[in-house]
Amino acid sequence: MRSSLLVGCFAAAKLSFAKGPFLQQTGSTQWVIGNDLWNVTQGSVYATNLQYQGSDAVKNASGHYAGYDGESNFRYTSASIVSNSSEFIDISFSSSFGDLHWVIYPELAGAYQYFVNKALPDISIFRTLWRLDPDRFTNGYTTTKDAPLPGWSLYANATEIQDETFQITDGSYVTKYDFANYVRERDFVGIYGDKSGSWYIHASNEYQPGNHLSQTLTVHRESATGDAVQLNVVQDTSHFRVGIKTPQPVGKIWGPWLWYLNDGSVEDARKRAAKERSVWPYPFLKDNAYHSRGNVKGKLVLSDKRPAGGAAVFLGDVNTSIRPLVQGSNYYYTAYADESGEFNFKHVRSGNYGLYAWSNGGVLGDVYTNFTTSIVGVTDGRTNNLRTLTWDVPKGRRQIFQVGDFDKKALGFTYGGAPNQHGLTEKVPANMTFVVGESKVSDWYYASAQLGSWDVVFSTKRPALNATALLTVSLAGYSQSTGLTIYLNGNTTIGAINKDVVTSDPAVYRSGTTSGEWHLLQYEIRASNLRDGKNVLSFKTDRYTKWRGILWDSIILEWVV
Template identity: 35%
Template sequence: MRTSPMLIALLGALPVFSIDLPTGSDAPFLEIVNEKTCIIGNSVWNATLSGSYARPIYYNGKDIVDDATGFYLSYKNSAGFPWLAPEIVDAGDDWIDIQFTNDIARFHWVIHRSLAGAYQYWSNDLYYSGTEVQDSTVEFSDGTYISNYDWATQMNIPEARLWGVYGDDVGCWFIQPSQEYVNSDQLKQELTVHMEAQTGDTALLNMIGGGHYQLNVDRTYEKCHLWGPWLWYLNDGSLSDAESRTEQEISAWPYAFPNSDISAGYQSRAGSVTDRIITSDSHAGDTVSVFLGDNNDEESTLNQYAGYYYRTTTDEDGYFTFDNVRTGEGSPLGDTTTNFTHFDIAITKKDKIDLGTYTWETQNRTKIWQIGTLDRLPCEFAGGSGPYGHALTDDAPADLTYTIGSSKTDDWYYVLSNDGEWTMERTPVLGLLLPWLLTQPDAIWISRRMML
């Protein structure tokens, strides 16, 4: 545990002559212990970084890692990210930006005076593959399971800005004020927390460029591609405090760091990008999911990964707005059950960009019947609204009869997985009963909805 932050701040200042560092007994610091070990932190917390791990980590005098592995970074085909070449590359009156560099990338800790935690971001140098992890799922003697997927979630929705582990007067959180550096569209799902099978440690994850719930995609990133910044936050275990801090971080986005020397494109933004979607029969495109993504159609929106991405939903009049959009070219895509795509959208550095109005050609179809809302979500169907878990499909019926016009939406199960017959019937009209028979000889996953 560190007891002399003033001394540490001075030691951290020695290698960096051109940067004015914050001063005072509560100043953030970097202490170089030797070529393989350093200590970073402030008056509230500090961490010892050595090899590929950060441990111990003291918060208000308590080692919050204890016997666990500690803080580490992992990426495909690697033995971890070694904490090499620490240096302070930027600073203000109350903060320092500490950079660690290896032959793959640069990882930054931005530590503020008296802040319980640190902002973090990753800048790509040579690495060109995303993180893909397959951890074990454990079955207990009572037939229940625990899996690394149990705490997965949709990542690109407003609610997915905060996750963590907390208890025993300590909370450890990741706060994500923006999702522009998260790959994929609104349907992207990813892991957040799980248990390490070999050690029993609770693992708090921040998966950037993750590929869970997707087909394999060969990934190549541009040099200096930036993930982050996000905030790694410590508190006394209060969820309400973490939620309040999340709102504070969202209001502060985009941050004043990294500066243009560290990441040239981060500060180049349009304040807002607005547009409207209407259909060709003059209806407003309300509740349409809109995704501003890569300016090409080589990848599905779910598989897009190499750029910066923005997501929103149109209001009842068809209007939508993206805030703080990085400059460049993109392609907005509207999505209900079909896609409307427009390419070559130029995003320039100005306060506001109005793209005008897009007209979406309708398919001129007449709805005969429909099960559930066309939102690509399983929540209305049986088995589709509970928490994540292994073997949920075991509860799906092998045989099911659904009658259009009289059965309820939640009589339809969200997944077809067991051998049997699913029959769909229509309410008798003029004495006729119209059946549809769906036979499933093998296990088939039905993604969110089956339309016949």
């Protein structure tokens, strides 16, 4: 294999590219990179003229670029080969914020990419992306959606009702948020057509922020130009949650991930993703900290002696008040415990972590407390066995009723976990009666979003007149300005859920059906306010904002004995 770096201005001449992986400079801030299978022309911001399968895969689209927080795109001032082996070359494009690397192998259609931070400010979003020829790349693929991208003609007479969300002439909606999904559940994502496919494959998500519930955008149709958009959002502490900006350490690496080209075969991309996972961490990255790794294992048992089967377990930041969903300065790892409560993290970067856990439903469906501990140390080449960890749960509680499992998701309810779609809140009923012991969980709906009352009818016997009941309301998300008041037996006000009590997140109005930002609210109820026998707990929506609403997780009423 040969590689080359040719310096000079060749703007007026037809280039004759070297065999194998190469970097050729064609202007003061213009370069061509690639191999015998593909090549692309990189300018100061955009990479265009992607030659693959004998033609340009970009055409009139914008091409490839990278940046943070909206349209703060990187501007490259130089390029160099920083590693040149007999197997690959590592090309670095340098900007004032950091260096974007392309690792090119001779027989690989595509390249590995990674970004090394030099001077990024506090950010919420960092992404790379391709905007490609819409006639060639007609479909979008994620782990939860495989469908044609909306035709650009749909946007011509459509009304924009919110950011990148349009109501078309037949009354339905098109939005880029319908292709969003959970970051850590991804296998691969991309856009493809009959003859070509362009994919992003992440063998690991360690450089992505947040926990199991972190969501972000993937692919969509660009409404203004019609470009087929293939997003690679590797930092997101904003979409679908109460957003924050997080500081980024100098030297932090996002990636490597694989940008992969093929003939449009989803199955081929799936096989390639499996191959990438089998060889990660990648040996080509010349960074000692990247290769310094160890393992963490342990077992979670509840204080009532139950194993924490299926618990969501997260290695995150140490001694912080920042919520796991938006932790975003370091490296993060997720797992689920097995039925005995045991968990195992492999190939964890050396350093100190906080360990967090919470119910993922199932056998832990009645557990609304979280588990946290610090500091979990990881040392190169070693396994930190945390052994048995005790997860405290309340004592002396007797359940009166529960609607839905605690898992910080709306799963189990009607429309909960449905494919992302805008306007689904308009299909939920204004009024509903749920009879404990007769109604099914699916008789409840994923979100409250209409003026009216959802009534829970239940029976109980007071243990004593001076006893106390505890109402725990767990929300999977909340989008203002919906307001809800909780009443007992028609006239006793228990509490309220509104923008003065919880902070708004955009999940519901951005097509979310499963989760946004989690909230836990608790209310004490005197026994004297409850009747021996039949009672009615009403959740009355008294403020309505179209497409907004309360996303439900679980409701539980208990006697504290």
